[in-house]
Amino acid sequence: MSIRVEHINKRFGDFVALNDVTLDVPDGQLTALLGPSGCGKTTLLRVIAGLEQADSGRILFNGEDASSADVRERNVGFVFQHYALFRHMTVFENVAFGLRVKPRRERLPDAEIKAKAKRLLELVHLDWVGHRYPAQLSGGQRQRIALARALAVEPRVLLLDEPFGALDAKVRKDLRRWLRDLHHQLGLTSIFVTHDQEEALELADQVVLINKGAIEQVGGPAQVYTQPATSFVQSFLGHSNFFEGRVVSGALQVEDGGLALPANAHADGSRLTAYVRPHELHVTREASGPGVEAKVARALELGALARIELVGVRSGRPFEAEIPKRELAKLALAPGETVRLVPDALRVFPAQEIAAE
Amino acid sequence: MAEAALNRFGSVPAPSSRSWLLWGGAALVGAVIYAASRGGTLPGGLLLAVYALFALLGIALANARSRVLPGFRLSLAVTILMLFLIILIPLSAVFINTAKLSWSQIWEAISAPRAVASYKLSFTASLLAAAVNVVFGLILAWIITRYRFPGRKLVDALIDLPFALPTAVAGIALTALYAPNGWFGSFLEGQLGIKVAFSQLGVLVALTFIGLPFVVRTVQPVLEDLDTEYEEAAASLGASRAQTVWKVVLPALYPALLTGFAMAFARALGEYGSVIFIAGNIPLVSEITPLIIITKLEQYDYAGATAIAAVMLIVSFALLLAINALQVWSSRRTERS
Amino acid sequence: MAGGTASLYARGRETQRGATRDPAWTRRLLIGLGLTFFALFLLAPLALVFTEALRKGWSAYFSALAEPDALSAVRLTLLAAAIAVPVNLVFGIAASWLIAKHRFRGRTLLTTLIDLPFSVSPVIAGLVYVLVFSAQGWLGPWLLDNGYKVIFAVPGIVLATVFVTFPFIARELIPLMESQGTEEEEAAVVLGASGWTTFLKVTLPNVKWGLLYGVILCNARAMGEFGAVSVVSGHIRGLTNTMPLHVEILYNEYQFSAAFAVASLLALLALVTLALKTFVEWRVASARSEGA
Numbered sequence: 001m002s003i004r005v006e007h008i009n010k011r012f013g014d015f016v017a018l019n020d021v022t023l024d025v026p027d028g029q030l031t032a033l034l035g036p037s038g039c040g041k042t043t044l045l046r047v048i049a050g051l052e053q054a055d056s057g058r059i060l061f062n063g064e065d066a067s068s069a070d071v072r073e074r075n076v077g078f079v080f081q082h083y084a085l086f087r088h089m090t091v092f093e094n095v096a097f098g099l100r101v102k103p104r105r106e107r108l109p110d111a112e113i114k115a116k117a118k119r120l121l122e123l124v125h126l127d128w129v130g131h132r133y134p135a136q137l138s139g140g141q142r143q144r145i146a147l148a149r150a151l152a153v154e155p156r157v158l159l160l161d162e163p164f165g166a167l168d169a170k171v172r173k174d175l176r177r178w179l180r181d182l183h184h185q186l187g188l189t190s191i192f193v194t195h196d197q198e199e200a201l202e203l204a205d206q207v208v209l210i211n212k213g214a215i216e217q218v219g220g221p222a223q224v225y226t227q228p229a230t231s232f233v234q235s236f237l238g239h240s241n242f243f244e245g246r247v248v249s250g251a252l253q254v255e256d257g258g259l260a261l262p263a264n265a266h267a268d269g270s271r272l273t274a275y276v277r278p279h280e281l282h283v284t285r286e287a288s289g290p291g292v293e294a295k296v297a298r299a300l301e302l303g304a305l306a307r308i309e310l311v312g313v314r315s316g317r318p319f320e321a322e323i324p325k326r327e328l329a330k331l332a333l334a335p336g337e338t339v340r341l342v343p344d345a346l347r348v349f350p351a352q353e354i355a356a357e
Numbered sequence: 358m359a360e361a362a363l364n365r366f367g368s369v370p371a372p373s374s375r376s377w378l379l380w381g382g383a384a385l386v387g388a389v390i391y392a393a394s395r396g397g398t399l400p401g402g403l404l405l406a407v408y409a410l411f412a413l414l415g416i417a418l419a420n421a422r423s424r425v426l427p428g429f430r431l432s433l434a435v436t437i438l439m440l441f442l443i444i445l446i447p448l449s450a451v452f453i454n455t456a457k458l459s460w461s462q463i464w465e466a467i468s469a470p471r472a473v474a475s476y477k478l479s480f481t482a483s484l485l486a487a488a489v490n491v492v493f494g495l496i497l498a499w500i501i502t503r504y505r506f507p508g509r510k511l512v513d514a515l516i517d518l519p520f521a522l523p524t525a526v527a528g529i530a531l532t533a534l535y536a537p538n539g540w541f542g543s544f545l546e547g548q549l550g551i552k553v554a555f556s557q558l559g560v561l562v563a564l565t566f567i568g569l570p571f572v573v574r575t576v577q578p579v580l581e582d583l584d585t586e587y588e589e590a591a592a593s594l595g596a597s598r599a600q601t602v603w604k605v606v607l608p609a610l611y612p613a614l615l616t617g618f619a620m621a622f623a624r625a626l627g628e629y630g631s632v633i634f635i636a637g638n639i640p641l642v643s644e645i646t647p648l649i650i651i652t653k654l655e656q657y658d659y660a661g662a663t664a665i666a667a668v669m670l671i672v673s674f675a676l677l678l679a680i681n682a683l684q685v686w687s688s689r690r691t692e693r694s
Numbered sequence: 695m696a697g698g699t700a701s702l703y704a705r706g707r708e709t710q711r712g713a714t715r716d717p718a719w720t721r722r723l724l725i726g727l728g729l730t731f732f733a734l735f736l737l738a739p740l741a742l743v744f745t746e747a748l749r750k751g752w753s754a755y756f757s758a759l760a761e762p763d764a765l766s767a768v769r770l771t772l773l774a775a776a777i778a779v780p781v782n783l784v785f786g787i788a789a790s791w792l793i794a795k796h797r798f799r800g801r802t803l804l805t806t807l808i809d810l811p812f813s814v815s816p817v818i819a820g821l822v823y824v825l826v827f828s829a830q831g832w833l834g835p836w837l838l839d840n841g842y843k844v845i846f847a848v849p850g851i852v853l854a855t856v857f858v859t860f861p862f863i864a865r866e867l868i869p870l871m872e873s874q875g876t877e878e879e880e881a882a883v884v885l886g887a888s889g890w891t892t893f894l895k896v897t898l899p900n901v902k903w904g905l906l907y908g909v910i911l912c913n914a915r916a917m918g919e920f921g922a923v924s925v926v927s928g929h930i931r932g933l934t935n936t937m938p939l940h941v942e943i944l945y946n947e948y949q950f951s952a953a954f955a956v957a958s959l960l961a962l963l964a965l966v967t968l969a970l971k972t973f974v975e976w977r978v979a980s981a982r983s984e985g986a
Contacts, residue, residue: 051425051880071425071883078884084877088899098885101895153885426879427889429796435788439781440807443856447822448814450832454825496728503716506725514972518736520911521964521971523918525938526957529945530739533746533954540738566735598716627815630920630938634945647817647921654821654925659830666818677813681806 001062001156001189002027003048008057010043010213017043018054019213025191025206030183032204033193036236040213041193042081042161048191049159050074061156077150077188079160083142085134091145092130095120098153120148123182140171147179151186160192164199176203197237201225209233231273231349240275241319241341243292244351247272252348255315256292259346271351280344281321283308283331291342294319296333301325313338448670455667458660466653466661467668475646476668478557482645483625486564487572490621491614494572501573502580516573519566524630531563532634555637560645563631568621575617576610583609612687619683623676627669743961746954758952759959766932767940767956770848774923774936775916778855782912786863787905791893793864794871795879805868811860819857820925823850846928851936854922859912866908870901903981907974914967918960 003025010018017040025031033041046052048059050071058067066074085094096117099108108116121127124144134142143163150158163179164172180203183190194200200207201221209216209224209232217229228234235242245254247266252259252274259274266272284291294310297318306328310319319341323331333339455463466472500506501513519527535542535553545551553559583606591601629647636643644652646669653662716724748755758764793805811819827844828834837844844850878900882892898905920938927934929943937956944953 049884051884053425071880072886072888076884078881080877080881082877084881086878086881086896086899097882097887097895101882101885101887101891149881149885425883426795426876427883427892428791429798432788432792432796433798435784436792436804436808439785439788440804443853444810444860445807447826447857448810450822450825451818493728493731496724497732500721500725500728504721504725508729510972512729512732514968515732515736515740517968517971518740518964521914521918521967522740523920523938523941523957523960523964525920525941526743526918526960526964527739528920529941529953529957530742530746533950534738534742540742541734566739569735598720623813627813627817628921629815629817629924634942647815650817650821651925654824659825659828662821663825666821669815669818673813673815677806677809680813 003157003189003191004058004060004063005044005048006058006060008044008047008054008059010040010047010052010054016213018047021057021210021213021215023208023215023218025189027189028187029189029205030180030203031191031206031208032200033191033208033210034197034200034236035195035210037195039210041195041210043213044210045159045161045191045193048157049076049078051078075153075156077153077155077158079143079146079150079158079163081162081165083134083146083166085142085146085149087134089133090130091126091132091134091137092117092121094134094145095130095149095152097149117152120152121145123151124148138171139167140175143167143175144178147182151188156189158188158190160190162194163192164194164196172199179203201237209236211236228275228347231275234275234347234349238277239320240277241281241321243274243276245272245274246270251290252346254292256294256312256317257340258290259292259343260290261346261348266348273349273351274343275347275349276343276345278307278320278322279305281319282342282344283321283323283327283333284340284342285331286340289340289342291340292319293338294341296335296337296339298335299328299333301328308333310339310341451663451666451670454659454663458664462660463664466658466664469661471640471644472646472649472665474641475644475649478560478643479626479646482557482560482564483622486561486568486625487618487622489561489565490568490572491618494569494617494621495576495610495614497569498573498576498580502577517570519568520570524567524628525634527566527631528563528634531566531631532559535559535562535635554635555639555643557636557643559635559637560632560643563635564625564628567628567631568625571621571624572614572617575613575620579610579613612683616680616683616687619676619680623673623680626676627673740961740965743954743957746950747958749954750951754951755955755958758949758955761952763931763935764940764952764956767935767937768959770851770935771917771937773848774852774855775913777852778859778916779909779913781856782859782863783909785860786867786908786912789864790867790871790901791897794868795876795897808861808864811857816858816919816921817925819922820854823853823857823926827853845926846934848934850926851923851934854926855916855919858919858922859915862912862915863905863908866904866911867901870904871897874900903974903978907971907978910967910970910974914964917963 005021005023005025008018008021010016019040021040021044023044033044035041043052047054050066050069054067058065060066061074085091086097089097096113099113099116102108107113118127118130121130124147126141126144126148129137129141129145134145137145143166147160147163164175167175176199192203201224204221206218207221207224208218211232217224217233219227219229224233225237228237234240243252243254243259245252245259247253247261247268247270248258249268250261250263250266252261252266252272254274282291293313295313297309297311300307300309304325305322306325308321308323308328310321311317312319321341458466497512497516501509501516532554533539535545537543537546537554539554542554545553551558553562587605587609588601591605592598596604627647629645629651632645633648636645636648638644638648646665650662650665650669653659653665789804789808793801793808824831824845826832826834827837827850829838829845831845834845842849844853878896879892882896887895917936918938919936920942923936924939924942927936927939929935929939931943935943937960941953941957941960944950944956
């Protein structure tokens, strides 16, 4: 089922949680809502589920307006951040709950409910814990039970709120892969909320970047990483060196030097913010030419790559460059030495306040 | 709370059948009261109070947005209706009836020598009893949470006895204990010449009994939550045990002690059953304020009883506010640490 | 009563490490002081009730209890509790559902108002109903004309009992429900459960011990209330006497053994209440440590 979110606004008192959000979630895809905490991504998910009422705007399910539909009528599967398993029910009863509370005429016979709950437990590879209580399960197991419970009612869409947030790193990685496979297997339109970019980029077909209640960019994982649409996306995803300056005769003048800009792209005098990823920075000893001057603080060897930490000679800003280890050996940098950093590729945005990472 | 303030335009939910039921009920009650007041037997004050209630209810329901969790309107309606009908409207009778008296009538009732003597006794005895409870309540809470000794669980369970034991039973039991021929009385009065039963001291004993659980039960959870790490930190910094207790543990307990003190004090001010047997109720000496109200009622002096009740209520409400403020303050303090 | 709730969630701390250990003499002194105070103020009155009740032997004890006035007092006490507790149950559940699971304007004010009866003297609780329902009161003349008697009759006793026990169940449930949040209820609603199903199958099982605890406390107070009931009852023997009032009458008539015999029943009730309360606390604590 496709979902369309149209001009959704939501405020909590003076706090704007969602500011005119419009979004399309294509049928059968796995979409990630990614952003820093407090950006409104969970609110958006809850509005889609019907757990929160938007102040204005519409939610369309398969082109049908579902805005005024009750949570119960929306037929969504929701996996809560802390799973919200019913603590006084066995795992089996948790999974069967949604089937048991259906109105009598829609309810399956008891034997079928049992069979279905059992199938779902098998689907999440946990049929052997059915008689236990949630408190007796590990975090990863609870998460899978919560998912099985949500799937039991055959939802039209699956919504997951920080599905891996409460798990430790190792379990998180395993479950991520497992969820990816499950999604392929079921083909259910799914949206999950996360603040972990690695999670979003690895799992999702489509990534939605949200900041301060507004959507910054929507796109595939590779697209948002390599072609960030806004300076927020650029600085939020991955690591970037960041420069601020003014355009003087076609080049960006920053404190520690000048950076070449594409010809005629920016008017002289405009203030710009520029980003360069560490692996896009060249380290040279040339005394003149474009680039910024920085002092080497230290060099770290990490596998095939070496990371060089530097400090701008005039600005005192920290910079980071990543070069192949062989190149580092060739350069033979000494701490304290002044070098020139030349960017390969420069992504430029009009100057503005930078969102905290 | 602020979210409730926002009206959700666009999709105002249709009024449910329950809210129509409620409005119907409101109209019906209003009609009955109106009919009764036409008979000339009902004062306007009550009429006003009832209509204020339903106006409040209406406003509350009109403001209510549709919510995810069901039952908001129903539970709001039940809560407000019962609260008003059983508690607030009857309580307002005290103030409405007092307002009907002239100033001189009020002053005469509340400044009569017996009344004034009772304020002094109620106030002083309650204050002293609460103070005794702070000391022994702290000791009891401390030994229950920090030490292991035989019978600890029994002590812990029986601390709440004053809550569970009907006050009349407590009253006659304490009286029999401290009466001149009682277990304690024969010794105190016969050997030491201290008269407890049928004196002001008896009032103090009864109020101490009744207030004991308050301090213990407010201090105990704080003491249990107080991580021994703080004490270990103090010790590692060279503080002696006494310094640690005095400078680290006690300050953490102040809000709870103060809350317990205020609760015990408030309860003691209004206490009746456990006191009247042991006090002896000698006019100007050992009469407590609630007893003055009862005496006036028995003499059908409703005006006098109401005026004194109004004084007591004002003091109680002030104490309630103080206790609330204390709890807010103490929860802020614990949050900060 | 408010302080009595706290220990429901408390668990004893078993650790006592070197740096936090008090010297032996301090421990002995504090335990000695605490236990002496405990014995003098709590144990002695309790022991005295039973000693005095049985002073004239078991047969006198039972004949005091079998007296018609005593029996009718027991009946009235049971009746008052049988009405007051369900009324409180309805209110307590409605109020706690409202306050713990919803956010709205005036929520804090409402919470304070619910606590109000705790800070009102029981004597005043009785007085307010006299002001409303007595022959000189607001509704009294009209009700009397129509043949309803509230003050100096059973309805007044029930009303006064409801007043003094009003906050008990709500006070137990609100913090408990609040601490459990709303996620489980939301999960149930998303899965299609109706309001009642959500409450009965998800919320209620999670708060059942707290609810039971509130009912126990409420019942104890309902059966033991003296001051408020004393004001509205008129002390009519065999008609408007509850057990605590009957104790008072017997005591004032110098029938000490009979007074303590009836009092011993109430003291037993108190002990049963405390035992149940301890049991419930233990259940809650073990449910907590399971859940943690």
